[in-house]
Amino acid sequence: MNAAEISRDVVLEPADNNRLANLCGQFDEHLRQIERRLKVEIASRGNRFRITGPPGAAEVGGTVLLSLFEMTDREHLDPERVHMMLQESFMDEAVAVLGNGGEPEIAIDDVVTVQTRRKLIRPRGANQTAYMRRIRDHDLAFGIGPAGTGKTYLAVASAVDALETDQVRRIVLVRPAVEAGERLGFLPGDLSQKVDPYLRPMYDALYDMIGAERVTMLIERNVIEVAPLAFMRGRSLNESFIILDEAQNTSIEQMKMFLTRIGFGSRAVVTGDVTQIDLPSGQMSGLKHADQVLLDVKGVSFTYFSTKDVVRHELVQRIVEAYEKHDGPR
Numbered sequence: 001m002n003a004a005e006i007s008r009d010v011v012l013e014p015a016d017n018n019r020l021a022n023l024c025g026q027f028d029e030h031l032r033q034i035e036r037r038l039k040v041e042i043a044s045r046g047n048r049f050r051i052t053g054p055p056g057a058a059e060v061g062g063t064v065l066l067s068l069f070e071m072t073d074r075e076h077l078d079p080e081r082v083h084m085m086l087q088e089s090f091m092d093e094a095v096a097v098l099g100n101g102g103e104p105e106i107a108i109d110d111v112v113t114v115q116t117r118r119k120l121i122r123p124r125g126a127n128q129t130a131y132m133r134r135i136r137d138h139d140l141a142f143g144i145g146p147a148g149t150g151k152t153y154l155a156v157a158s159a160v161d162a163l164e165t166d167q168v169r170r171i172v173l174v175r176p177a178v179e180a181g182e183r184l185g186f187l188p189g190d191l192s193q194k195v196d197p198y199l200r201p202m203y204d205a206l207y208d209m210i211g212a213e214r215v216t217m218l219i220e221r222n223v224i225e226v227a228p229l230a231f232m233r234g235r236s237l238n239e240s241f242i243i244l245d246e247a248q249n250t251s252i253e254q255m256k257m258f259l260t261r262i263g264f265g266s267r268a269v270v271t272g273d274v275t276q277i278d279l280p281s282g283q284m285s286g287l288k289h290a291d292q293v294l295l296d297v298k299g300v301s302f303t304y305f306s307t308k309d310v311v312r313h314e315l316v317q318r319i320v321e322a323y324e325k326h327d328g329p330r
Contacts, residue, residue, distance in 0.1 A: 007052045008062040012069045015047040019072040023065070030068070030082045034061060037086050087124040087309075112136055114161040116209035121157045127309045128154060134301035135269055140262065143271045144291065145305025151271040152245050156205040159241040162267065163223070169239040170222065173202045174258065176229040176249045199226050202245060229254055238263035247272035247287040249279055255286025275323070 012020065024031050024044070031042045040053030040061045051061040068077060068085055075081070112132040113122040123129040128150055135141045135158045143151035159171045206215045206224070218224040229250060244250070244258055247270045262268050272287040279285060294300045307321045 005053055006055050006058050007050050008058045010049045010051065010062045010065050012047045012049065012065070019069065020047060022072040022077050023069050025077065025079070025082075029079065030077060033079055033082050034064060034086065038064075084124065114157045116157065116160050116164070117214070118209055118211060121154070121209070123154065124150070125309055127303065127305060131303040131305075132158060134303055135267070138299055138301040139266070140259070140268050140270070140294075140300045142287075142291070142294075142300070142302045143269065143305065144274060144287065144302065145309065146273055146275065146307060148310040149305035150309070151305065152201055152243070153205050155243050155245075155269040155271055156202055157209060158269065159243060160206070160209050162241045168241045168265065168267070170241075171218075171224045172237055172240050172242045173199055173224070173226045174229050174232060174242060174244045175199055175202075175246050176254065199245075202226075202243065229258060232261050233257055235261055236263045237261050237266050239265040240267075242266060242268040244268065244270045245272075247290075248274050248277045248285045250286035251279065252284060252286045252289045255290050259290070275327070 012023070025033075028044075031044070034040070035042055038053060038057040038061050040051050040057045042061065042065075043050045043052070049062075049065055051058045051065070053061065064085055068082065071077060071081070071085075112129065113120060114132075115121075123132050131141070131143055131151075132154055135155065143149075143155065145151060159168075162168045163171055203215070215224065219226070229244070240263070242262065247255065249272075250258065258270075259268070270287070270290070272285075274285060274288050274291075277285050291302065295302060
């Protein structure tokens with residue numbers, strides 16, 4: 001142990017061998033998973049554990065072990081559950097900040113939660129917390145990062161909350177109809193049927209939060225509106241919560257057009273992944289351009305997600321990391 005490291009001892013009670021085996025996982029895979037993520041070493045003897053590493057990491061590691069052991073009394077742990085617990089423990093930011101002798105930038109009691117009709121939604125990790133706070137505090141918020149980081153889901157949750165608390169009168173869901181070289185005209189059906197597949201992720205989030213029947217009713221009453229980006233030209237949206245999803249597939253002109261649709265009493269969230277652009281070769285993404293142009297504009301916020309924020313299956317996180325390693329720095 002070098003001078004920059006500390007050890008934290010944790011004793012888990014009761015000393016139940018079945019629960020301890022559940023905590024550690026087969027061949028201690030859960031302990032190794034925590035070690036890799038926090039960059040610590042965990043030694044165990046019976047129900048006594050010693051976590052060694054940077055001060056912040058060792059403290060968070062002890063907290064994670066205690067939380068996971070408490071869960072062993074009611075559920076079987078797997079690597080996915082351990083991964084989610086690490087995300088929920090604000091561990092990355094705690095390691096970075098506490099390791100330098102400071103305090104966490106985001107207090108636990110400042111976490112933004114949303115209670116929808118069907119479930120309580122809370123961010124997992126400090127970056128998601130910052131994202132939800134920025135959506136709450138800014139008229140225009142950008143969420144940029146890879147798949148699985150909760151950009152769209154949390155934006156929809158914020159929109160539902162704004163609608164249910166009468167902050168806005170309607171929700172407008174927008175998405176560019178550019179997908180791997182295909183065009184709307186090649187799809188069967190009327191305009192709504194052509195657009196629906198592109199908006200499915202946002203529909204799924206709405207169904208999860210307020211139920212399919214209520215979503216259908218709100219769409220029929222035009223309280224929830226779905227529209228392709230191309231049909232936004234010339235409109236001015238007042239008292240609305242507007243979400244532009246997959247914004248990496250907008251042109252510079254389309255992005256400017258969309259942003260100038262924001263009316264009085266409205267808020268907008270723009271989400272996208274600049275590593276998955278389906279625009280014609282050589283055409284600059286409107287999302288990348290907006291990131292350069294609007295970065296210092298008052299009232300606009302940017303949240304950048306990375307692989308550490310992925311909250312889907314742990315394999316998704318490793319896949320994104322592999323692609324980033326292969327493609328090099330952005």
